[in-house]
Every structure is written in structure tokens, then in C-alpha cells.
Amino acid sequence: MRAAVTPEAESAIADIAQRHSLSQDAVFAMLVAVNNGGGTMAQFSIPELGGSGQWMRGGMTMVGNMFDNGLKARVDGLCRELSQLLATTTVFPPMATADQRGFTSNNWWPADLGSPSSSGAQNNARYAIFPNARRLAVQTGGVTRVYDTGEHRIGGVQQQQGGASGSVNFTSQFGTFDVSSLSEIGSPPQPQSRTQPQAPPTQPQAPPTQPTQSPPVPAQRPLAGISDADAIVAAIESLAGLHQRGILSDDEFSTKKAELLGRL
Known part of the structure; x- marks a missing residue:
């Protein structure tokens, strides 16, 4: 038995299911996954969409068959539409x-x-x-x-x-x-004592023979937005978890990791 949604959301789920040739239960399961991911990512396990997989707004989509590009595009289109629905519609009523x-x-x-x-x-x-x-x-x-x-x-x-x-x-x-x-949120900062004693060094420290210079800061390519960079890092961490659990092979993990790193 699935959770209650607003009448407007129920109508949208039925429409999306019909256009994507999916059951309403499958669309609702993906809607919950996208909602749990804050509208920008999803971890799901839906038989109608190839079983377990992941989606992240910005182009990263993983399905059970890593080489099924048609299914990847289908999942990406569905998740994008559900993300937009969550952003523009009250989906879940107050509980x-x-x-x-x-x-x-x-x-x-x-x-x-x-x-x-x-x-x-x-x-x-x-x-x-x-x-x-x-x-x-x-x-x-x-x-x-x-x-x-x-x-x-x-x-x-x-x-x-x-x-x-x-x-x-x-x-x-x-x-x-x-x-x-x-x-x-709203908790006061912890007070810091101004009379904290400092332990003397156990051994005298010799002065440096030459001044310490800070290493030059390497130039960085401009990012489209910090949220995109955070999303890519989160995607790599998720890939690593799937790799550790044996869901991804070494080659699959290396390929997807290199693809994501190339977007930074």
C-alpha cells in the first residue's frame, strides 16, 4: 500500500505513467526515490526499469545493464519530469x-x-x-x-x-x-575559554634554515556551479559503494569514474 499523495499529484502520476508506458506503481516508486534524493538524485530498484540503478541530475544515469543506452535515456527522462513535478507541485500532504x-x-x-x-x-x-x-x-x-x-x-x-x-x-x-x-539549527555556539594553558614543547625547535613559501595555487577551470561539482563527487562515492558490493566490475567502475571526473 503506497503513501497518500495530493489529488493533483495523483493525476500527474497517472499521466506520466501513460506517456512513459509504465505502471503507476513504478512511477510512484521512482517519485519517492527522487524525493528522497532532494529532487536531484535517486537510488531505486524497480523491475520495470531494469532493477537497481541510480540517477543524478546533470547526466549521470546507471541501470542494471550498463550498456543499455535506451533504458538510460528512459530513466533520465522520467526522473527529470518527476523532479520538475516535485519542484512545482505539492505532492505529499502533511502527515x-x-x-x-x-x-x-x-x-x-x-x-x-x-x-x-x-x-x-x-x-x-x-x-x-x-x-x-x-x-x-x-x-x-x-x-x-x-x-x-x-x-x-x-x-x-x-x-x-x-x-x-x-x-x-x-x-x-x-x-x-x-x-x-x-x-x-539555532543552537548557541560553545563558549571558548580565554585562559586555556598551553603545554610547553618537550623539545626545543630549531629555527628553519630558509623561509617557508606557500605552494602556488593551481589554476582551476570554472565550474558551472558548486552544486554540479558536489553532485559529481556524490555520484563517484555512490559508484564506489556499488563497486565494493560487487554490483559494478572494475572496468565499469573505472569507465564511469573517468567520465565523471572529466566533467570537473
């Missing part, structure tokens, strides 16, 4: 979550975050994920905190057995993590 007493409440997170891609509760903590804003809201003990997810593309919540109250682990392209590794 209601239930507390321990069984009551539900909407929008316990800050209103300026909009609608999350997913939300839920685990270990007496609520969470809501906002990939487009790169934000994660967590509520424990009635206190809501918002975190900057940075480059994490959260794909799910790590199930915990007997976890500590209020603890939630998430999964992204970098693996499993918790909020202790994220920066809290």
Missing part, C-alpha cells in the same frame, strides 16, 4: 503522527519547513524528514529540535531493538548515523 496515547497531531515541526517527505515515531521520539530543505526535525520529551542534514540523503530509519528512549538512527548514502553527528 499526521500518533503519540503514545493514540492521539494524532499535525505539523508539530516548525511551519517554515513545509511538508516532510516522511515522518514517524520510534523509541519515544518523533521525526520528520525535509530533503528539499536539508532539514531533520526530532521531538523528544515535548522538545523539538531541527538539524541540518548537510549532504545526507536520508533514505530511511534504522530499526532498533531495545534502543534508548529518545534515540533514533537514520540511514543515508553514507551509512547509519544519529543526530549527534549533525549541526542543530
Whole structure:
């Protein structure tokens, strides 16, 4: 049973499925994957599109058959259209979550975050994920905190057995993590002591025989945008993960890596 979408999004999914000769379930699965990737990338496993694969806005598309260029073009066209749909349409309605007493409440997170891609509760903590804003809201003990997810593309919540109250682990392209590794939005900076003693050196240091010169900074080619460079780096990291898991051969990994590096 798939998650609810707005009537406008439901109509768009039906239209896209018909034009791309796909089932609505396949289009919806890809829509969720693109949404989890912040609208710029997707990791998916859809039988109608060749099984497992990856897409990144800017030209990087991987499918089960690395040499099926027709399927690559089909996936790229579908993902581009779904990315545009997410950017122009409210796809997922605000989700209601239930507390321990069984009551539900909407929008316990800050209103300026909009609608999350997913939300839920685990270990007496609520969470809501906002990939487009790169934000994660967590509520424990009635206190809501918002975190900057940075480059994490959260794909799910790590199930915990007997976890500590209020603890939630998430999964992204970098693996499993918790909020202790994220920066809290609006938290005051940690005070720094002005009287920190410095340990004396254990051995006297000889003065340098010649002045140290900074190495010249190599010229760099202008980039189309920092987001494109970050996207290419993220794509290479994803390729490395597939290579380590044996999904990509050495030759396939080297070929795609060289192609991506050539765009920097």
C-alpha cells in the first residue's frame, strides 16, 4: 500500500505513467526515490526499469545493464519530469503522527519547513524528514529540535531493538548515523575559554634554515556551479559503494569514474 499523495499529484502520476508506458506503481516508486534524493538524485530498484540503478541530475544515469543506452535515456527522462513535478507541485500532504496515547497531531515541526517527505515515531521520539530543505526535525520529551542534514540523503530509519528512549538512527548514502553527528539549527555556539594553558614543547625547535613559501595555487577551470561539482563527487562515492558490493566490475567502475571526473 503506497503513501497518500495530493489529488493533483495523483493525476500527474497517472499521466506520466501513460506517456512513459509504465505502471503507476513504478512511477510512484521512482517519485519517492527522487524525493528522497532532494529532487536531484535517486537510488531505486524497480523491475520495470531494469532493477537497481541510480540517477543524478546533470547526466549521470546507471541501470542494471550498463550498456543499455535506451533504458538510460528512459530513466533520465522520467526522473527529470518527476523532479520538475516535485519542484512545482505539492505532492505529499502533511502527515499526521500518533503519540503514545493514540492521539494524532499535525505539523508539530516548525511551519517554515513545509511538508516532510516522511515522518514517524520510534523509541519515544518523533521525526520528520525535509530533503528539499536539508532539514531533520526530532521531538523528544515535548522538545523539538531541527538539524541540518548537510549532504545526507536520508533514505530511511534504522530499526532498533531495545534502543534508548529518545534515540533514533537514520540511514543515508553514507551509512547509519544519529543526530549527534549533525549541526542543530539555532543552537548557541560553545563558549571558548580565554585562559586555556598551553603545554610547553618537550623539545626545543630549531629555527628553519630558509623561509617557508606557500605552494602556488593551481589554476582551476570554472565550474558551472558548486552544486554540479558536489553532485559529481556524490555520484563517484555512490559508484564506489556499488563497486565494493560487487554490483559494478572494475572496468565499469573505472569507465564511469573517468567520465565523471572529466566533467570537473
